[in-house]
Amino acid sequence: LIQVTDIGRKYVIGAETIHALKSVTLQINKGEFVALMGPSGSGKSTLMNILGCLDTPTRGEYILNGINVSDMTDDELADVRNKEIGFVFQTFNLLPRSTSLDNVALPLIYAGYGKKTRNEMAQRALESVGLGNRVDHKPNELSGGQRQRVAVARALINNPSIILADEPTGNLDTKTSVEIMGLLEEIHHKGNTIILVTHEEDIAQHAHRIVRMRDGLIEDDHPNKDI
Amino acid sequence: LIQVTDIGRKYVIGAETIHALKSVTLQINKGEFVALMGPSGSGKSTLMNILGCLDTPTRGEYILNGINVSDMTDDELADVRNKEIGFVFQTFNLLPRSTSLDNVALPLIYAGYGKKTRNEMAQRALESVGLGNRVDHKPNELSGGQRQRVAVARALINNPSIILADEPTGNLDTKTSVEIMGLLEEIHHKGNTIILVTHEEDIAQHAHRIVRMRDGLIEDDHPNKDI
Numbered sequence: 001l002i003q004v005t006d007i008g009r010k011y012v013i014g015a016e017t018i019h020a021l022k023s024v025t026l027q028i029n030k031g032e033f034v035a036l037m038g039p040s041g042s043g044k045s046t047l048m049n050i051l052g053c054l055d056t057p058t059r060g061e062y063i064l065n066g067i068n069v070s071d072m073t074d075d076e077l078a079d080v081r082n083k084e085i086g087f088v089f090q091t092f093n094l095l096p097r098s099t100s101l102d103n104v105a106l107p108l109i110y111a112g113y114g115k116k117t118r119n120e121m122a123q124r125a126l127e128s129v130g131l132g133n134r135v136d137h138k139p140n141e142l143s144g145g146q147r148q149r150v151a152v153a154r155a156l157i158n159n160p161s162i163i164l165a166d167e168p169t170g171n172l173d174t175k176t177s178v179e180i181m182g183l184l185e186e187i188h189h190k191g192n193t194i195i196l197v198t199h200e201e202d203i204a205q206h207a208h209r210i211v212r213m214r215d216g217l218i219e220d221d222h223p224n225k226d227i
Numbered sequence: 228l229i230q231v232t233d234i235g236r237k238y239v240i241g242a243e244t245i246h247a248l249k250s251v252t253l254q255i256n257k258g259e260f261v262a263l264m265g266p267s268g269s270g271k272s273t274l275m276n277i278l279g280c281l282d283t284p285t286r287g288e289y290i291l292n293g294i295n296v297s298d299m300t301d302d303e304l305a306d307v308r309n310k311e312i313g314f315v316f317q318t319f320n321l322l323p324r325s326t327s328l329d330n331v332a333l334p335l336i337y338a339g340y341g342k343k344t345r346n347e348m349a350q351r352a353l354e355s356v357g358l359g360n361r362v363d364h365k366p367n368e369l370s371g372g373q374r375q376r377v378a379v380a381r382a383l384i385n386n387p388s389i390i391l392a393d394e395p396t397g398n399l400d401t402k403t404s405v406e407i408m409g410l411l412e413e414i415h416h417k418g419n420t421i422i423l424v425t426h427e428e429d430i431a432q433h434a435h436r437i438v439r440m441r442d443g444l445i446e447d448d449h450p451n452k453d454i
């Protein structure tokens with residue numbers, strides 16, 4: 001499903017070059033549940049953005065579903081991002097002037113649903129993350145963990161087959177985290193693929209495989225023996 | 228040092244009234260290290276914003292250092308916020324167009340330091356959180372955990388006597404979290420007061436007292452027996 005080969009991503013700041021990713025080679029098959037871990041600054045979000053077709057590597061190759069992503073047209077990329085991938089951003093990235101209902105419904109506009117259907121689906125999605133009573137709130141009228149849950153609901157609403165979740169429980173108490181992880185496991189059981197960044201070992205334990213990064217490289221990649 | 232009595236905070240959204248805080252009564256003495264825990268949406272950040280003089284309760288009384296906060300002038304409040312309190316926000320709240328050096332140096336402008344001194348102090352503060360090599364980066368050129376650490380460095384730079392840290396390690400791996408908690412413990416040992424919101428029990432274990440909230444109320448308030 002996902003094949004990255006010798007992926008690099010560098011940034012130039014003034015006279016300095018920063019290698020956010022040095023060389024990453026990784027293969028993820030359909031239906032896998034992978035946890036991506038590593039120190040702050042090790043390149044996890046950078047790798048996630050490349051996998052999610054939100055960023056382009058400065059070196060190497062990314063083949064998604066058999067197609068080289070660098071050969072895709074802008075329309076094909078937009079299609080992949082909207083229909084096949086659900087992305088939970090580390091910083092949520094909600095529209096500040098829209099309600100949580102409208103934020104969650106956003107991917108459904110691209111999918112072509114009418115307004116009534118979008119609102120019904122968005123209402124159900126918010127209920128599935130415990131926020132059925134916060135539908136009219138804007139992001140600044142929500143707690144940190146509530147914003148995070150709106151971001152999760154938005155990522156899942158189009159039933160994407162690949163979920164990229166960057167620290168989806170970082171702002172959640174244990175009980176709410178368990179509910180969100182339950183949602184992700186349910187989606188995994190339906191045959192979808194999940195790649196989850198987390199720095200918490202308990203959350204990583206839900207995954208079947210654990211990939212560890214350090215300084216823009218993969219230093220470890222093993223099945224989760226304890227599952 | 229801090230005395231809140233029957234504090235309430237409500238919001239009106241359309242026809243609905245939300246009681247973010249219902250009735251909170253709490254006393255925190257100088258030099259205490261308190262962990263504040265509770266489910267997502269239980270009112271922790273709302274309480275922290277009131278304690279930090281960033282928000283006003285809709286009911287009840289807040290006495291800080293013997294003075295009723297509602298009697299303070301705007302200048303006196305600004306003084307308290309800048310000189311006595313260091314606040315690490317759950318959403319970091321960095322200036323997007325400024326470098327991490329300028330973000331960290333910001334509280335020093337209010338304190339009246341000249342530019343050269345501010346830059347030296349900011350450089351040291353960034354080194355203390357492991358970001359001496361990221362001084363020229365703007366927030367969008369930093370990882371999530373790096374932004375969080377810039378927010379921590381900024382909160383500590385004026386040597387405030389009260390530190391309010393709202394989930395300061397939410398985006399950090401274990402090793403980096405331990406370094407940040409080490410910083411906070413050092414500051415606590417010098418006699419300062421720390422109130423820390425966290426949803427992680429391991430992080431809460433650094434505190435001497437644990438206050439648990441639920442639905443805008445305090446449901447538990449006990450010394451940490453395991454410390």
Ligand SMILES: Nc1ncnc2c1ncn2[C@@H]1O[C@H](COP(=O)(O)OP(=O)(O)OP(=O)(O)O)[C@@H](O)[C@H]1O
Pocket residue numbers: 134137140141142143144145146171172173238239240245246247265266267268269270271272273274317
């Ligand atoms: N401006 C606002 N308008 C309306 N409701 C609000 C507003 N700000 C917060 N709330 C509500 O107040 C409640 C408490 O919010 P608060 O941010 O204090 O929670 P919290 O304990 O910090 O949660 P988390 O752990 O998710 O950060 C939440 O239910 C939230 O929806």
Ligand SMILES: Nc1ncnc2c1ncn2[C@@H]1O[C@H](COP(=O)(O)OP(=O)(O)OP(=O)(O)O)[C@@H](O)[C@H]1O
Pocket residue numbers: 011012013018019020038039040041042043044045046047090361364367368369370371372373398399400
């Ligand atoms: N736009 C940019 N310009 C320059 N450097 C960048 C940029 N974006 C990220 N970096 C750097 O690339 C490195 C990797 O960043 P990345 O966000 O992938 O880390 P991460 O593993 O997600 O960290 P965290 O756990 O803190 O979220 C970091 O050292 C960061 O400073």
Ligand SMILES: [Mg+2]
Pocket residue numbers: 044045046090166370371372
């Ligand atoms: Mg990251």
Ligand SMILES: [Mg+2]
Pocket residue numbers: 143144145271272273317393
């Ligand atoms: Mg909060």
